[in-house]
Amino acid sequence: MTTPMFDKVxxxxxxxxxxxxxxxxxxxxxxGTISAxxxxxxxxxxxxxxxxxxxxYENAADAVRxxxxxxxxxxxxxxxxIARDIAPVLKPGAILSDVGSVKKSVIEQVxxxxxxxxxxxxxxxxxxxxxxxxxxxxxxxFDHRWSILTPIENSDGAAVAxxxxxxxxxxxxxxxxxxxxxxxxxxxxxxxxxxxxxxxxGTATDLGKVTDSEVIKYAASGFRDFxxxxxxxxxxxxxxxxHNKEAVLEVLSRFNExxxxxxxxxxxxxxxxxxxxxxxxxxxxxxxxxxxAQEKGED
Amino acid sequence: MTTPMFDKVxxxxxxxxxxxxxxxxxxxxxxGTISAxxxxxxxxxxxxxxxxxxxxYENAADAVRxxxxxxxxxxxxxxxxIARDIAPVLKPGAILSDVGSVKKSVIEQVxxxxxxxxxxxxxxxxxxxxxxxxxxxxxxxFDHRWSILTPIENSDGAAVAxxxxxxxxxxxxxxxxxxxxxxxxxxxxxxxxxxxxxxxxGTATDLGKVTDSEVIKYAASGFRDFxxxxxxxxxxxxxxxxHNKEAVLEVLSRFNExxxxxxxxxxxxxxxxxxxxxxxxxxxxxxxxxxxAQEKGED
Numbered sequence: 001m002t003t004p005m006f007d008k009v010x011x012x013x014x015x016x017x018x019x020x021x022x023x024x025x026x027x028x029x030x031x032g033t034i035s036a037x038x039x040x041x042x043x044x045x046x047x048x049x050x051x052x053x054x055x056x057y058e059n060a061a062d063a064v065r066x067x068x069x070x071x072x073x074x075x076x077x078x079x080x081x082i083a084r085d086i087a088p089v090l091k092p093g094a095i096l097s098d099v100g101s102v103k104k105s106v107i108e109q110v111x112x113x114x115x116x117x118x119x120x121x122x123x124x125x126x127x128x129x130x131x132x133x134x135x136x137x138x139x140x141x142f143d144h145r146w147s148i149l150t151p152i153e154n155s156d157g158a159a160v161a162x163x164x165x166x167x168x169x170x171x172x173x174x175x176x177x178x179x180x181x182x183x184x185x186x187x188x189x190x191x192x193x194x195x196x197x198x199x200x201x202g203t204a205t206d207l208g209k210v211t212d213s214e215v216i217k218y219a220a221s222g223f224r225d226f227x228x229x230x231x232x233x234x235x236x237x238x239x240x241x242x243h244n245k246e247a248v249l250e251v252l253s254r255f256n257e258x259x260x261x262x263x264x265x266x267x268x269x270x271x272x273x274x275x276x277x278x279x280x281x282x283x284x285x286x287x288x289x290x291x292x293a294q295e296k297g298e299d
Numbered sequence: 300m301t302t303p304m305f306d307k308v309x310x311x312x313x314x315x316x317x318x319x320x321x322x323x324x325x326x327x328x329x330x331g332t333i334s335a336x337x338x339x340x341x342x343x344x345x346x347x348x349x350x351x352x353x354x355x356y357e358n359a360a361d362a363v364r365x366x367x368x369x370x371x372x373x374x375x376x377x378x379x380x381i382a383r384d385i386a387p388v389l390k391p392g393a394i395l396s397d398v399g400s401v402k403k404s405v406i407e408q409v410x411x412x413x414x415x416x417x418x419x420x421x422x423x424x425x426x427x428x429x430x431x432x433x434x435x436x437x438x439x440x441f442d443h444r445w446s447i448l449t450p451i452e453n454s455d456g457a458a459v460a461x462x463x464x465x466x467x468x469x470x471x472x473x474x475x476x477x478x479x480x481x482x483x484x485x486x487x488x489x490x491x492x493x494x495x496x497x498x499x500x501g502t503a504t505d506l507g508k509v510t511d512s513e514v515i516k517y518a519a520s521g522f523r524d525f526x527x528x529x530x531x532x533x534x535x536x537x538x539x540x541x542h543n544k545e546a547v548l549e550v551l552s553r554f555n556e557x558x559x560x561x562x563x564x565x566x567x568x569x570x571x572x573x574x575x576x577x578x579x580x581x582x583x584x585x586x587x588x589x590x591x592a593q594e595k596g597e598d
Contacts, residue, residue, distance in 0.1 A: 077570075101520075126517050126519050126520045127519060127520075128519075128520070130584070145519055146516055146517060146519075148517075175516075184508055184509060185509050185513050185514075185517055186517065186520060188502075188503050188506055188509050188514060188522070189503065189509075189513075189514055189517040189518055189520050189521060189522040190517070190520030190521040190522065191521075192499065192502070192503075193499060193520075193521035193522050193524065193525055194521050195561065196495055196499055196525075196558075197521075197524075197580075198561070198576065198577040198580050199554065199557050199558050199561055200491065200492060200495055200554060201580035201583055201584075202557055202576060202577075202579060202580055203487075203491070203550070203553050203554045203557045204487050204488065204491075204583075205579065205580070205583055206553075206557075207487055207550065207553060209483055210483060210484050210487050210488075212583060212586070214484050214488075215484075215487060215488055215583070216583065216586055216587045216590050217445055217474075217590065218425050218445060218447075218484060218485065218488040218489070219488055219587055220425050220426060220427075220444055220445075221400075221425045221426075221427070221485060221488050221489030221492075222488060222489040222490075222491075222492035222493050222496075222528050223487070223488040223489065223492050224587065225492065225496075225524045225525070225527060225528055226492055226524070227580070227583060227584040227587055228524060228584065229521050229524055230577075230580040230581075230583075230584065231580065231581050231584035231585075234574050234577045234578040234581070235574060237577055238570055238573045238574040238577065239570075241565050241573060242565065242568055242570055242573065245565055245566070245568075248565060249562065249565060249566065251502065251506065252558075252562060254502050254505075254506060255498065255499060255502045256555075256558070258498050258501055258502045258505075259495075259498050259551075259555070262494065262497070262498055263548065263551060266540050266541065266544055266547060266548060267544070267548065269541055269544075271376075271537055271538075271541055274537045274540060274541065275533050275534065275537040277497070277501060278497040278501075278529075278533045278536055278537065279533040280501060280504065281496075281497055281500040281501055281504070281526070281529040281530065282529075282530045282533070284500055284503075284504055284511060284514065284515065284526055284529075285429070285500075285526040285527065285529065285530035286530075287511070287515050288515045288518055288523065288526055291515050291516065
């Protein structure tokens with residue numbers, strides 16, 4: 001048996017991302033021992049029963065003891081509290097990372113508690129499904145997907161390189177950028193689409209003149225694509241919207257300006273303008289499918 | 300060989316829906332002869348080469364001669380012009396239908412030209428993909444999907460029953476409702492989602508600080524689901540938005556009110572309200588998946 005990359009990895013939280021990380025680490029033999037904390041007994045039992053983790057604790061501080069890599073897999077709003085709880089017991093030289101969809105806020109929350117001898121490297125795997133919980137995870141979730149690392153000013157180069165190797169071991173491609181840029185990019189590619197999907201599903205279900213059962217019956221005509229991401233975990237997303245407020249409000253305002261232009265074209269019966277506005281979006285789909293084919297081909 | 304339901308069926312237009320209808324009719328033996336018209340030589344050649352149609356014409360009037368069932372499979376904005384062209388040659392007793400995503404406007408466009416002895420029964424199969432053209436069709440497109448018929452005041456009951464049987468032969472479930480209600484239901488389930496998807500993809504590609512290649516790279520985080528429907532045929536959708544203007548503007552205005560409430564909750568850091576707003580959308584996804592499982596199970 002080859003030596004694992006880390007003797008002990010601790011995960012705080014065993015939801016979709018945490019449990020998928022367990023599967024992916026097992027698949028690649030990246031961790032000697034996997035320890036985790038989860039708030040509910042049910043999640044801990046499930047994680048142990050499925051063999052996701054070797055040790056399960058109620059308190060984060062118990063899980064991180066002696067761990068060489070600690071990854072926060074929790075709603076981003078909890079980052080500060082957890083950092084405070086685990087700081088006293090983090091192993092000197094350990095890497096501390098996370099998987100949150102927002103990076104600036106996580107850094108702001110964690111930094112005040114961070115011990116000097118711990119390498120803090122925020123991260124975010126761009127992967128997910130609309131399912132939640134420890135049974136939702138699977139080893140392939142990160143395959144061919146991008147994981148973003150946003151090292152802070154004094155992040156140690158060797159630690160960054162090791163965490164990069166870890167994510168590659170989980171099947172990811174890895175990109176490195178600043179937390180600021182991450183938060184803007186994700187506001188566009190992820191936070192705005194989720195906000196809009198939550199909103200449109202809400203609008204449809206509140207419209208008195210059309211029943212929910214009609215909405216469901218005829219969902220194949222477009223609506224269905226929105227319900228998938230609108231089924232994502234509400235607590236996780238509440239935290240994302242609140243903790244990336246500035247960027248989310250900025251792209252939302254751009255979105256609203258564009259909606260205004262589209263609305264006016266419809267109201268004015270301006271077919272030419274309308275067609276021009278909705279034609280420009282086909283190219284990006286083609287480019288996206290090409291890129292995906294290429295990424296899969298490379299591996 | 301059993302007798303086909305119609306000796307001759309004529310399709311005006313052989314795009315995604317028209318070509319899928321050809322496949323579905325062949326599969327179930329619904330038509331003795333399939334005739335079609337298409338504006339471009341290329342489409343006619345493709346339709347003949349693929350064996351979709353037995354006869355292909357440039358002019359709609361040539362295609363509908365002697366047809367027992369004529370289905371308009373064209374952007375809804377062309378309905379009036381085509382109805383005018385084919386009216387003089389429609390066979391007495393024939394059924395005239397269409398597949399447009401808007402029904403009131405199609406009725407308004409067709410009625411002035413309709414011969415007294417022709418049964419006009421507007422229709423709309425709730426099925427589609429983001430692909431267009433005669434090569435995009437496939438026999439299973441309508442399977443387990445709903446097709447809506449919106450008979451007009453003087454529609455003949457026997458003709459409606461026969462058209463219902465035709466769509467069932469193509470794999471569909473059939474629902475009958477008024478054109479007004481259809482247009483409102485589809486504004487919610489289809490037109491608004493498409494408008495929003497076109498808009499969000501447009502917003503993302505115009506945002507200077509985030510490059511198109513970044514949008515594509517990190518699309519898995521939510522954006523991807525929108526690009527599929529935003530890749531739909533722009534001319535078809537331009538016509539839908541313009542010809543269902545009233546209902547589209549109404550649901551768009553509801554959508555904007557809801558966006559306003561969500562935006563305010565984010566700006567006010569109102570986590571409780573935000574979570575409540577985005578929690579109510581999970582149920583509809585569950586109901587939708589149950590409904591789909593049931594529909595497939597029934598057949």
